Each structure stands twice: as structure tokens, then as C-alpha cells.
Amino acid sequence: MYTNKFDFRDLGLRLVFGGASVSICFIMLQIIPSKSFVGIFAAFPAVMIASVVMAGHFGNSEQASDIALGASAGMLGCTFCVLTVNFCMEHLESWGLSLVVALSIWFFSSYAASQLIHVFLEKIKGKRQQK
């Protein structure tokens, strides 16, 4: 059963995924002239992949599927976060302030999206029970 207890294999896998993604992103930034293309690597879903792999390995497929669905709501928040970074850096012209504003937008939009997904899942479960 997949639990919330600390597991060093789990943390190690996340460290490798996260570290490798940032390192690859940096190497690509040096090699590829188009910085926009390199940005695709910066959006690598390291946290989600590690969560889904660990849930599938130590839990069951349903848990892994639920985590992936929940993460899609969070990624909607990430999309708003990146849009805010773009907008703020262009208009505020302050790197640090843009990141702070973008993180606030990420938090509230992720919360709203996760609540919507929650309502959506409850409706699906209700329909299944009726059948």
C-alpha cells in the first residue's frame, strides 16, 4: 500500500528527476540557440512523474490514475504561473517581483482548478453509483 510515510527511494527518485531535468535544461540552453525551445524542458513534470511511478509501484493503478488527474488541475495553475511570469517580466520589468506575483497566481489558480476537478470527480462517482 502506498502511504504518506517518508521513503528514501521515493525522495531519491524525485531528486534524480528534478536534478536531471534542470541540468538537461541548462545544457540545452548552452547548446541550442533558441531559448524558447529549451523552455519545453523546463516544464518537465518531475514531481508528477515521480508521484505516479511511486503510486503505481507501491500502491495500485487507481491511485496512480487519481494522482495524474489531480496533477492535471495543478498543471493548469502552472500554465497561469508561466503566463504571469511572461506578462510581469514584460510590464513590471522586475525579475524577483514577477516570480513572487506568479507564485501567488499559481497557488490561487491551482486551488480553484483542484476544487473544480474535485466537484467533477464527485459528479462522476455519483453517476456511477446511480447506475
Next chain:
Amino acid sequence: MRFLLGGSVVVASTLIIKNSGDSFGGIFAAFPAVYLAAIISLSMDYKGSYLLLVSEQLSKGALVGMVADICSALAASYMILR
């Protein structure tokens, strides 16, 4: 250095997930850790207006990546149960 930065941001977000309630933990499951670590690592090499320009360019690519992430998460959620 960058490997440790990226890895530790992801591990830190995991620790927040495990110490939070269900709703906040769920939000942090999709924390843009790699994106933030990549943007922060840019500040090690670039300064001033050039840092803003490179960050903006990286963010444009990340936007495409984020949309792909949503599609892959939805596809994974559907395909895992098939």
C-alpha cells in the same frame, strides 16, 4: 550545483505535499519545481535586462511544455486504467 538545486526543489515540494492536508498536498503535486529551478539557475549566469529577456524566452517555451503536461497527465490518468 544545478542538479542539486533542481533535485532539492522537487524534494522540498514533496516534503510539503506529505506534511499538508489533502487539498494543499494535491496542489503541490504539480508544483512547477523544475521551471522555477531553471529560472533561478538563469540568475547565476545572466543579470539585469538580459536576465529578463532570457527568462521571458524560456517561459514562452515552458508555456508550450505546460500545455503538453496537461495533455500527458489527462492521457496518463485515462491510459493507466486501460
